[in-house]
Amino acid sequence: MNDPHHQRGAALIIVLGLVALIAGWAANAAYEDMLSLRRAENQQLSATAELACLSALKLARLALESDAKNSDTDNSEEDWALPPTPFPLDGGLVMGQLEDSNRFYNLNDLVTSEGVADRYSVVEVKRLFTLLELDPSLVDALVDWMDSDNLPSGSGGAEGEAYYGKPYSVKNARLDRWNELGMVAGFDAPVVQALQGIVMVRPAYTGVKTLVNINTADKRVLRMLFPQMTDADADAMIAARPYADLTTMITQPWAAGGNITRLSVTSDMFLLHAQAVFGHVDWKEDYLLARQGGKISLRWRERKIWQP
Numbered sequence: 001m002n003d004p005h006h007q008r009g010a011a012l013i014i015v016l017g018l019v020a021l022i023a024g025w026a027a028n029a030a031y032e033d034m035l036s037l038r039r040a041e042n043q044q045l046s047a048t049a050e051l052a053c054l055s056a057l058k059l060a061r062l063a064l065e066s067d068a069k070n071s072d073t074d075n076s077e078e079d080w081a082l083p084p085t086p087f088p089l090d091g092g093l094v095m096g097q098l099e100d101s102n103r104f105y106n107l108n109d110l111v112t113s114e115g116v117a118d119r120y121s122v123v124e125v126k127r128l129f130t131l132l133e134l135d136p137s138l139v140d141a142l143v144d145w146m147d148s149d150n151l152p153s154g155s156g157g158a159e160g161e162a163y164y165g166k167p168y169s170v171k172n173a174r175l176d177r178w179n180e181l182g183m184v185a186g187f188d189a190p191v192v193q194a195l196q197g198i199v200m201v202r203p204a205y206t207g208v209k210t211l212v213n214i215n216t217a218d219k220r221v222l223r224m225l226f227p228q229m230t231d232a233d234a235d236a237m238i239a240a241r242p243y244a245d246l247t248t249m250i251t252q253p254w255a256a257g258g259n260i261t262r263l264s265v266t267s268d269m270f271l272l273h274a275q276a277v278f279g280h281v282d283w284k285e286d287y288l289l290a291r292q293g294g295k296i297s298l299r300w301r302e303r304k305i306w307q308p
């Protein structure tokens with residue numbers, strides 16, 4: 001037991017064990033330091049990227065103010081609608097694309113500000129669902145999500161009981177965000193995806209339905225409003241853009257039975273898609289800007305984390 005060779009062997013094992021422990025601790029400490037540095041760097045880059053997006057917002061406001069002073073119509077050939085050019089900044093770049101929201105059909109027009117289904121809008125949105133080969137009775141469930149009563153509408157209505165198994169209940173109010181659509185009974189991912197680029201979720205002014213800008217609207221939006229309009233009619237109408245007023249629309253054969261009063265040649269809300277890239281931070285934010293009487297106001301801003 002007291003063999004000095006054994007004692008030296010034991011001491012050596014203890015020393016080696018300590019060396020391994022210290023080496024492990026040192027590696028761990030170095031890793032923690034690296035993480036702290038990376039965290040600090042990420043925070044700094046994120047703050048810079050967010051500020052860059054806010055600069056894009058400032059520029060967008062100026063562009064929309066200037067446009068209001070210099071033109072009476074809105075179309076995609078104007079300066080505000082130019083494709084984004086990345087603007088280099090110290091250590092990164094920023095870009096912004098403005099898109100008018102009146103090119104889309106506003107789903108919030110399905111109900112009035114009093115929370116009652118608007119029967120004309122219901123017909124229009126159902127027409128779109130048919131065009132897209134989606135089940136038009138899904139629109140009943142969307143109306144029920146937004147209308148203030150608890151009575152299922154149409155053949156596809158979905159009120160309280162349809163949400164009993166879910167961790168939320170029917171909203172009974174207008175939509176606030178696009179992603180809310182996925183909470184409505186029957187609105188699975190393919191349905192929501194099919195609607196993208198045609199309809200949108202934006203605030204509606206009290207007592208007034210959202211106007212559709214004929215200079216920027218998608219042809220499916222135009223066909224929602226005009227049951228007689230064919231795909232070829234829509235293509236011909238789009239090819240003759242931009243329009244200074246609505247006079248030529250009224251005389252078109254396809255306009256019969258349609259909703260001319262929903263048309264406009266101007267836009268009152270705009271979406272800014274801003275993006276800033278600094279190092280490995282890629283910051284994307286959307287802003288909804290309202291323009292009334294030449295004055296710009298920010299209605300919401302949303303950081304895009306999950307969306308491409």
Ligand SMILES: [Ca+2]
Nearest residue numbers: 067071073074
């Ligand atoms: Ca304009």
Ligand SMILES: [Ca+2]
Nearest residue numbers: 144147148149
């Ligand atoms: Ca309801």
